[in-house]
Amino acid sequence: MHRENLEAVLREFGIDAGQVETTELDDLNLAWHRLDPWPDTVEGLTRLKSRYIIAPLSNGNVRLMVDMAKHGGLPWDAILGAEVAQAYKPSPEAYLRTAEILALSPEEVCMVAAHNSDLAAAQKCGLRTAFIARPHEHGASQTTDLQAQGNWDWVANDLVNLAKQLGG
Structure with missing residues (x-):
């Protein structure tokens, strides 16, 4: 799917993927695998x-x-x-099977996300929810998910702050 999307984006910019070295396309396609985490992520997750x-x-x-x-x-x-889980979000099976795999009830699982729609789907399945805004996730012109838009269990400005709220 990433490769198909890459080739579509290249076409939008007038670049024929067939004219680009396969190894270069492969490397660019795997850029997702080398994304740096948000600065608060490792500390917050560790806590x-x-x-x-x-x-x-x-x-x-x-x-x-x-x-x-x-x-x-x-x-x-x-x-x-x-x-x-053999199901994509926002399908309920994605959330419920995840809880089942962990041998937890849905209310024992907290979905942490920067997407209000993801949290809404998780909440409908009985999961707890935590919103963390990532206002530049989609670039400087992002207009969605700038703030919590639901009755989430926790709202934090980053993962370290969420960990503090949860006693970590």
Whole structure:
């Protein structure tokens, strides 16, 4: 899917993917695997990990999550998500199967996200919710998810702040 999207973006800019070296396209396509985490992420996750199980619930594939963890030093306990749950967010199965895999009830799981729609879907499944704004996630002109827009259990300005709120 990433490769298809990359080739579509290249076409938008008048670049024929067939004229680009395959190795260059492969490397560019894997840039997602080398994303640096937000500055508060490693410290915040480490603090949360001292009291809680932490795992990404991503629509990205497991290999992507593994590579991001290795590149950025992300201290996840497990890597979950669409591949493991066999369902993509916002499907209820994605959230509920994740809780089941962890041998937890939905109310024992907290979905932490910068996307109000993701939190709304998780909340409908009985998960606890925590919103962290990432106002530049989609660039300087981002207009959505700038603030909490639901009755979330926690709202924090970053993961370190969330960890403090949760006693970590």
